[in-house]
Amino acid sequence: SAVISQKPSRDICQRGTSLTIQCQVDSQVTMMFWYRQQPGQSLTLIATANQGSEATYESGFVIDKFPISRPNLTFSTLTVSNMSPEDSSIYLCSVDVNEQFFGPGTRLTVL
């Protein structure tokens, strides 16, 4: 199993600003995943973060908007840049340790 924590749990931000979300796992994992869950919607994969290499982004998501860091095997950050109200969502990090475990999520509201 894996225990995942995220910071912050929620935030309210002004448009045009950026927010960095932190994800910490209690064990070393090769890949960490970042998902977005818009209100009332399903989960959409933003990118996969590997330690020591650039993140792999899914269609519709770009590095300039969602830069990701992966400095070690237990930690990753996702930045939501130049935010607009359309970025209001829950952002979840996830790891695959025999099954997919999710962090508690970061609820972001952009005004």
Add this chain to the structure above:
Amino acid sequence: GENVEQHPSTLSVQEGDSAVIKCTYSDSASNYFPWYKQELGKRPQLIIDIRSNVGEKKDQRIAVTLNKTAKHFSLHITETQPEDSAVYFCAAEGNKLVFGAGTILRVKS
């Protein structure tokens, strides 16, 4: 890429009745099919999963069936209880995990 369709979008059942949620997928290379339960304000949690070399798996009141030929899989919950009320997501994994749109299950007591 993979596309996962999930039906119904909402499902209301009486306590004690059974609930069935169905998903279809498009990528024949997908080989892992998990189901997640997400309660309001909580993270998704795995409730059951099945791999492509198995046709059916059961865990107490929950079962999943997989038909690889038809590319569909289903979640069956028997003897539903009010605490089963939540959003349920199916997913299919080939080279990445792709989620269905979700089903809101309401169990009325």
